[in-house]
Amino acid sequence: MKKLLLTAAIIALTGLQPALAHEGEDHSKTEQHGQHETSAIHDEATQITTKDDALKVMRDGVSFMDEAVNKHKADLFAGGKVMDQLHDVTVHIEEAAKFLESDTANIDPAKKARLSSAIKQLVKTTTDFHVATHDKNIDKTLVELKKTQGALKLVESALK
Numbered sequence: 001m002k003k004l005l006l007t008a009a010i011i012a013l014t015g016l017q018p019a020l021a022h023e024g025e026d027h028s029k030t031e032q033h034g035q036h037e038t039s040a041i042h043d044e045a046t047q048i049t050t051k052d053d054a055l056k057v058m059r060d061g062v063s064f065m066d067e068a069v070n071k072h073k074a075d076l077f078a079g080g081k082v083m084d085q086l087h088d089v090t091v092h093i094e095e096a097a098k099f100l101e102s103d104t105a106n107i108d109p110a111k112k113a114r115l116s117s118a119i120k121q122l123v124k125t126t127t128d129f130h131v132a133t134h135d136k137n138i139d140k141t142l143v144e145l146k147k148t149q150g151a152l153k154l155v156e157s158a159l160k
Helices: 001-022 030-035 040-045 050-070 073-077 083-101 107-136 138-159
Strands: none
Touching: 050 073, 050 083, 050 107, 050 138, 073 083, 083 107, 107 138
């Protein structure tokens, strides 16, 4: 019972972290978030029906994060269009993670535990990456990107 409560608390806290990524921003301006451009990742995230779909959203999201840092750094750290897209990508990675977490009926318990742990790690490092970009901390951003890429490999491995 204690494990169940602890697990529920961790999942609840993990779900609250994205809200903290924008702490201090003025969210009263709804037009700010209404102007996001739709991306291929957004389209993929709305159509997740299989583990492969969810994994593709995660892979594409992590690729976008890598590209944002390495090719569009100036726009990312200036709070431009790339930052808005990054926020959306982070949300879609979490949606894919929730799908994988809920779609574990046919997985043995040991593999399920590894997958759950890997998913939590991926969501946490993705959120930490997002926070680091808001803080305009390039060193921490790069560290969190590497951690996110490693966590994605753990998710992929747990699904094999």
